Amino acid sequence: MKGFLLSFRSEFYKSRKTIGFWGAVLLPLLISLLALAIFYFKSEKFIAMPALALWIQFALVSLGVMGTLLLPVFIIFIGYSVNSVEHRADTWKTLFSLPISRWSVYGAKFAYAVFLVFLCLDLFVLFTISFGNLLSVIKPELKFNTYHLEWELTQIYFKLFLSSLGVLSIQFLMSLLWSDFMKPMGIGLVLTIVGITAASKDWEYAYLMPYAHPMEALQSMFRGQKGPARDIVINVFTKDIYVSVAVAVVVFIAGYFIVQRRSVK
Amino acid sequence: MVIRTEGLSYSFGSQQVVKSLSLQVPQGSIYGFLGPNGAGKTTTIKMLLNLLKTGEGSIFVFDKELQTNRIAILKEIGSLIEQPAIYAHMSGRENLLNRAMLLGVNDARVDEMLALVKLSNAAHKKTGQYSLGMKQRLGIALALLSDPKLLILDEPTNGLDPNGIIEIRELLVRLTREHDKTVFISSHLLAEIERMATHVGIINHGEMLFQGSIDDLQAISQPLVYIETDNTVDAANLLTRNGYEVADVNNDSLTVPFTSKKQMGVINGLLNQNGVTVFAINKQQKDLENLFLSITKSN
Missing domain, CATH: 3.40.50.300 (P-loop containing nucleotide triphosphate hydrolases)
Structure with missing residues (x-):
């Protein structure tokens, strides 16, 4: 356990000056700032809305882009960035000749990738809530302060987080095994497009495809409405989420056995 | 161990x-x-x-x-x-x-x-x-x-x-x-x-x-004395006459197995006294390739 914690800390130490880590912070900040700007400059469009619908519209600026293409691309990028640190510096051989079990080294790396995705989605919640409340101060005609969406939003992003785990585990393993970016990126993008297509066409087996899960998760919460979404139905633990978590667990364990048996270059 | x-x-x-x-x-x-x-x-x-x-x-x-x-x-x-x-x-x-x-x-x-x-x-x-x-x-x-x-x-x-x-x-x-x-x-x-x-x-x-x-190795990897002179053939003959074993001769240089620093001085003196101009004389280690040859031979 000590080896795992040390490795996890080291992952943070290594990444704290890289785009991999800052991407997880800047992405939610920039998108939330964009939402803030839209609502600030186009406030007249939203004044008439009831508070809940207002919050939903506000949150959907981020959720919309994240739930479709951006989250899978971000995950592809995170899976790559935590592994490329070692590929580029040729440090796999040093990592695996440390007096730390291979399990800890591998587990900590995976856990750190999961942590970055979690951090990113967490910050989306934080920035959305903060900027919404900020808007009700600087634009009092937008009545954000009359409704509290914190709990719902936390649930939504938690579901999105769980839905991303399957994709993350696959991307992580591909990036671990291949040093060049093009393979995991190319395969990941193709699968993402297939997944998005399947989810958006409501294909009945889309829930079995990890790359369809982020979009499935989002659709399940904002479906069945014509025009702008005004209401949400939150059910975190749906079958696609179970599939996503199961895929993550299986791929993670399979990855460990691959690492264990593989010779280090 | x-x-x-x-x-x-x-x-x-x-x-x-x-x-x-x-x-x-x-x-x-x-x-x-x-x-x-x-x-x-x-x-x-x-x-x-x-x-x-x-x-x-x-x-x-x-x-x-x-x-x-x-x-x-x-x-x-x-x-x-x-x-x-x-x-x-x-x-x-x-x-x-x-x-x-x-x-x-x-x-x-x-x-x-x-x-x-x-x-x-x-x-x-x-x-x-x-x-x-x-x-x-x-x-x-x-x-x-x-x-x-x-x-x-x-x-x-x-x-x-x-x-x-x-x-x-x-x-x-x-x-x-x-x-x-x-x-x-x-x-x-x-x-x-x-x-x-x-x-x-x-x-x-x-x-x-x-x-x-390392001592065992040095016994096998015997160093050489490398000599450059104006006339390598004469020098080689002279050294052979004086009881030295000449390992190799070519147009520019010759080599003799190294035994001691003193011996190098003696060789230098001998060549000079007999009218051979010595341009260079030094101790040379065998390179890895030659060492491999010696090891294979000695086995």
Whole structure:
């Protein structure tokens, strides 16, 4: 356990000056700032809305882009960035000749990738809530302060987080095994497009495809409405989420056995 | 024995790169692991660090079997394999701090190591901007960080300038003499190993050709006296008449087996007195290729 914690800390130490880590912070900040700007400059469009619908519209600026293409691309990028640190510096051989079990080294790396995705989605919640409340101060005609969406939003992003785990585990393993970016990126993008297509066409087996899960998760919460979404139905633990978590667990364990048996270059 | 292997073999696919190697590395020694590029040195080192799954045979480090005592053994080893593994986006000091964190080593040791390899002034510079020699020195600092009992260094003087090579050599000698460390060092340069090693293993095509103390090696690797004169044929005849065995003659130079420095002086005097102008006379080590020939002959 000590080896795992040390490795996890080291992952943070290594990444704290890289785009991999800052991407997880800047992405939610920039998108939330964009939402803030839209609502600030186009406030007249939203004044008439009831508070809940207002919050939903506000949150959907981020959720919309994240739930479709951006989250899978971000995950592809995170899976790559935590592994490329070692590929580029040729440090796999040093990592695996440390007096730390291979399990800890591998587990900590995976856990750190999961942590970055979690951090990113967490910050989306934080920035959305903060900027919404900020808007009700600087634009009092937008009545954000009359409704509290914190709990719902936390649930939504938690579901999105769980839905991303399957994709993350696959991307992580591909990036671990291949040093060049093009393979995991190319395969990941193709699968993402297939997944998005399947989810958006409501294909009945889309829930079995990890790359369809982020979009499935989002659709399940904002479906069945014509025009702008005004209401949400939150059910975190749906079958696609179970599939996503199961895929993550299986791929993670399979990855460990691959690492264990593989010779280090 | 600090390292002992028995019948160690390894194959990449159908190509066998290490053949039934039996290493014997005594405690407190500087063991020079000598062989040309592609002889199987790095593969052997990676097996010693459990990075490659041992094909056949067994490895004992500190008298413990490697597979079953992996972590306990790795705790006592510092290593540098091929080019040093350094994170280019971090400074030299950060690279050491990161490793110190993983090894549970005190931060003060980091600055000690930086001073030891003379990188204190470049400690805060990104290692991406380091020269090859600086990277190599940082790699050595990383290997020494946990104060390991055994150092495994793969071609550590690659890319170092002559001063750097001398410093590393002196450091390794000091570590073994004063701190009772054992150093396992690979190289493709015979001269470099001869200057510091106490024990030598010579490997070619994955096979051990020679293993023993440096004195045993010197008995095989007899150095030569290299002489340049204005007339090599006359010089050769003259030396032969005076009881010297001439090993080789060509248009520019001739060689005679080396026995002592005094003998070199005698040869020089003899040639001069007989009207042969000597342009150069010096002691020459056999290169690895010639050494291989002598070893194969003597076997």
